[in-house]
Amino acid sequence: MKEIVVISGKGGTGKTSVMASFSYLGQADLVIADCDVDAADLHMLLDPDYQNSEDYYSGELAILDQEKCINCGACLDVCQFDGVQKENGIFRIEEMNCEGCGYCQRVCPTAAIHMETQKVGQWYSSNSKVGSTMVHAKMGVGAENSGRLVAQVKNEARRIAKAEGKEIILIDGSPGIGCAVTSTLSGADYVVFVTEPSVSGIHDLKRVSELVQGFSIPSGCIINKYDLNPQRVLELEAFMEDAGIEHIANIPYDEGFTAAMLEGKTLVEYENSSVSQILVESWKKIKQFAKV
């Protein structure tokens, strides 16, 4: 079983649109996991049926019982996160700031504070329209620990892939280099970067590929919107060569992706064009590079 992760560093490079086309092309060989839990968009193109859902709990929140509180301020003194606020001599917990560390609870002399586990989202395993099972999630607003939710989604995808005897888990990751991305990369066999030939695209690819190299995961890159800036394409190609990143394909700027999205379709099912052909070839190469 191979885990193939699609990430970009920078947001908005077309990662999810490209990844959705690969899902369509891979069809029944796959289990699909949407690990971009912060802004999960893949479901809009793959039409999952939300067959099974489970609540996701993570992190704690301090709850202050005003009846027991003697306004001593011990909680305020120890909190490092401005999670305790004093207004007109009365103490209260600022939910948005509370980190859930529980330090206040430990020092409260009257046991006026207790910690409650928070429901911060839901995750689902669904049948998608492409015929493969899809694991995805919806995170509650402002929730913490998206890294742990990602781990949960991946574990479920692995369990299903094993049970169904699937060869590939295809994973959509989030932008950035933080906890959600690190969690997405753990256990990955191959990484596909989707970037664009812009100063930001290059800058962000460099940072995220350094993270990937730290995990020693082989990788390849698709340059989307490659016709925007030929000079930056050269720069990208030079960087990829230096960094040992395989060059999978160049995709021209194409509003067909948006037109397909408006109909809830992946590009390869929406149109038969030179771009859809590039995606077909790319998917073949990726399977080859990932040694599927």
Place this chain on the structure above:
Amino acid sequence: MKIAIASGKGGTGKTTLATSLASHLAESRDVVLVDLDVEEPNSRLFIDGDQTHQQDVYKEIPQWTGACSLCGQCQDICNFNAIVQVGSQIMVFPELCHSCRACSDLCPESALPLKPRKIGILNQFQTEDLDFVESRLEIGEQQAVPLIAQTKHYVDENFDDDFIKIYDSPPGTSCPVIEATKDADYVILVTEPTPFGLYDLKLAVEVMRKMGKAFGVVVNRYGLGNEDVIDYCQLEGISVLAKIANDRRIAELYSGGELIYTSIPEFKEQLFALESRLTLHDMVGAV
């Protein structure tokens, strides 16, 4: 005044807007632009200034002295599983530690003193008109929040309240976004008129409402996709502050690291529209 520029979806044009808006306002006001997208900070690519300051940023992590009675309290205290007792060793996992200090302060034998750990670098630049501060998270470091918090703190220490502070925020809806926007007086949500843009905008709106923030929307790449984003804003009573046309020239200029507003008149018009709406909201002074 603090104005945060955020979005649910990545790549909608936050940085394009933040750098152009900050540069434009700085022509007639005191402005500091702050890049709080510390995982992938891009504003610097568009701001051509002289570096005036650099400092390492740390968070405090407990470090076991190696000598204690192994009472195990620290691992019970830690809510983040960042401390584990393995045999006769106490192991600390710095990436998981939230620097709450509980283990260190409450250890009966003071065996977990706090030691600084570098989590990123803060850089400060100055152009003719504009001050600019950015922080970059060390690669491999997982938590953006402490670095964002310290960057804002640095800006508040070094720039008084007369400055307009523009925060270029990270994408998404989770804790880094909360940290970057929670003390903003006003939040500008940048979106694009596509199904992905609309879906992620709705999530961002939910976050802003939960935080009780004043906010408005800028629609970028207007003309692409459909009118659903505009209809949604109208239905929800959300003010659309500007509509920036879908224009390949903007994408091309952006790709080369150039500021947009000086080159594209239509973009500048929308920037003026945004400025006057911000003035109406008392977010920036009239000139």
